[in-house]
Amino acid sequence: MRQTTNTILMIRPINFRMNEQTAVNNYFQEDIAIKNAEINTKAQEEFDTFVDKLRTVGVNVIVESDDKLMDTPDSVFPNNWVSFHNCGDVAIYPMFAENRRKERRDEVFMRLEDEGFKIKEIMDYTSAEEEGVFLEGTGSMILDRINRKAYCALSPRADEDLFIEFCEDFEYLPIIFRANQTTDNQRLPIYHTNVMMCIAEEFAVICLESIDNKKERKNLLKHLRDDGKEIISISEAQMHQFAGNMLQVRGDEDKRYLVMSEAAHNSLTQEQIDKIQSYCPILSSSLETIETCGGGSARCMMAEVFLPKK
Template identity: 70%
Template sequence: MKQITNSVLMVRPVNFRMNEQTAVNNYFQKEINAENINDLATAEFDEFVSKLRKAGVEVIVVNDVKGDDTPDSIFPNNWVSFHETGKTVLYPMFAENRRKERRLEYFAELEEAGFKINEIVDYTSAEEDDVFLEGTGSLILDRINRKAYCAISARADEELLIEFCEDFEFSPVIFNAYQTVDGRRKQIYHTNVMMCVAEEFAVICLDTIDDKKEKKNVLKHLKEDGKEIISLTEKQMHEFAGNMLQVEGAFGKKLLVMSARAHESLHKDQIEKIEKHCEILSSPIPTIESCGGGSARCMLAEIFLPKA
């Protein structure tokens, strides 16, 4: 069982813009007045892909379809996850226009690249009951220790989380996480904006967990699994510093991937703690972050599938 992979799926955008359907509970999104939003996002995407490939990460790039209204297709980790057993999971999505992002034809491209899909596990019927669990946006998976960290929200249903954990043999670590929006505490839409679990460490904004018992429980789980805890401030979280992913580059080199904005928000001591364990790879994605309300981690769907 591995915690990190050297293969990721990324979706090149053709319809990127601010998605009004997700803005109702994604407080990171901002409107940008520019006619060429998709061009800006695509240039940022291409530079990011180039940096990952240069570092030795295998990046499978698929193209979004022009005709559909899929402004968030650049964030595939919310609708799909790929597992070492060969299982591929499809997740129920909160925004109706995001459901169009689930394109099974992408799987043929993965199979052409040598990956093997044995079974598709489909939770999408939960959408009929307005029940959602948005992939590794909602689920922070510690694959080695078989734990699924999840901040409950409109996009992360507790019962469906437990069903996923039973099906995939994870133990759920459930909590509530909040951010301050116009002076009020509001639920964070995705766990992966406030937390990242790597092989030997975890980056987490503990200030978002208001309940002391829940905070203590999350810390207990991370510590008992030997993770060094690197704490973020809420201000840093708002710069997407929690939205990171550890991957493997050339010759087994470990990399912590994040945006340039997230990287710039980190303090010297935090960078030193991270660099004890791995290198930082960052890339500027300001248009994607502002309009999309997601960052580097959201753009990466990890591929743990076996090779055929």
């Protein structure tokens, strides 16, 4: 079992804009004073450049286009509704925003099967939406696949009981904590764990400042250190530049890269960059429009494919 994969699924946006339904608890989103059509065009340009950069280093990027009829402004973030596992199972998740539920499309599974991947079983957690309970995939959970641990910062989009159910189904040890950010002079829950934390093969990038409870912070650090991870700590200000929203992937000849946005890269100190690059090169791309309107960044745009080949 590996922590990283060479294959990722990405969804090219068609109706990208600021999603009013997610803005209620995603404090990273901001409005920009340009028309939606222009926002979408800029997002497509950022998307295409990002895909080109990944493919240039040998990452196998499967690009599926969004469906124009669906009106799904956040479809560029597929890792929230689906995850693909090496046992052949696929998990699909309950989504907080109603207009995000339309992102779940069978065509995506058909495309992966056409690409030679084997889907054994679909684990469907979406009925939880009827109870107002949500768990938004690898946005809500950070999976340490080698050590079989799953990290989750509880929020309106990450339900504790459902997270534990997922961990039982997929045989992960649940590590639960709360992560907050300062918004309008209040400490409010960070909407997704993957904006404050990233686990790579040999290190973890994490915003420890966001974990207010000392006992929870200590417990999380103990797990990471017991598993031999070097801790690279980022500040809350760096987290707001999406420095926690990173993903390690594999390119040609199994070479590993830590993928992030240009904003995240620019926010890092030289010491942090040196630590990361002692393990693997950084690959970054400008995602300014997607980050500002969507409130998500590079990691959110990549759904890792660990499925076995036929």
